[in-house]
Amino acid sequence: MEDSKKIQAISSQAENPRQWLAAYLRNRADLASYRSDFDCDPACTRPGCKNQDLQIPVSIIDLLGAAMYRDTSVSAIYPGNYALGLLSNEREDWIRTVTLRLQKPCPFLENDRCSIYPVRPLPCILFPEYLVNEGKFEANARQDHFKDYLCFQRLIPLSPERAKVMTRLKKMWKRESFISSFYLFNHGLCHIDFSNLVKELSHEAGSPREAGSAGEMEPLRIIPNQVMEHFFLKHIAGCQPFAGVREKIDYLDTREGQVEFLQLLQDDRLMKKLKQCGDDRALVFRFVKGKLQAKRRSLSPPEYKFY
């Protein structure tokens, strides 16, 4: 964006953050349907909104949008609808990304319809068309946990114009999620490596297998995400940089809090910096002896693959 336009955008956020946010959400909603040939099957039972095994990350924009749409405060809409959680991002190792996410089954699903449809989170808007755009549709359609999804049972048309919209929406999502993480944790994306906690996690998961005569639990090779999240919320979420998330969410109900977040969202230099800390220089925490230790390191396999 040119400097003069940027200054205009930033000053309009400072003057009226609600107006700026409403315009941003309108643009997002317009793009959500622009040139789309995709419609949910009328017979769809909404497994994506209900099933626990599909976690839906959200950004601060999604929280602000839902609060505005429901004419309530962010601090009132957060409890019961959203939570701090972990995403596997389809990884097969022990590294998880810390994120805000929707509760599941999604509390916004009412009579099998999305009750916040115009401001639904960007991941809900993107699914499943972005998979076609990224060439991942067929591989996902073969996955077991998508077997109940009617949208995977036929090919989804994607025109070149719609593909461009998908790319643009994905870029908006990347910015929203990076900046949300920065606002909440003072860092870009934060990851946790649980590989040193497999015994504890297996214990919490109640591994039924016993190894050797000592009767020790044999560590599990796959731990359910709920078990990892439960461990995270119980032992890790109270440590910096994850402590204080509720206060930061409540601060979004003030004009200052909204201006602060929206200005961060507009900051190209910050975004560039956060993107530079991508998968090669990711911020990865380990929980050791009750404390979090942080390290910048690569997330790429095979170094951190465990099988």
Ligand code: SF4
């Ligand atoms: S926000 Fe709406 S579309 Fe997204 S999971 Fe919830 S009910 Fe479904």
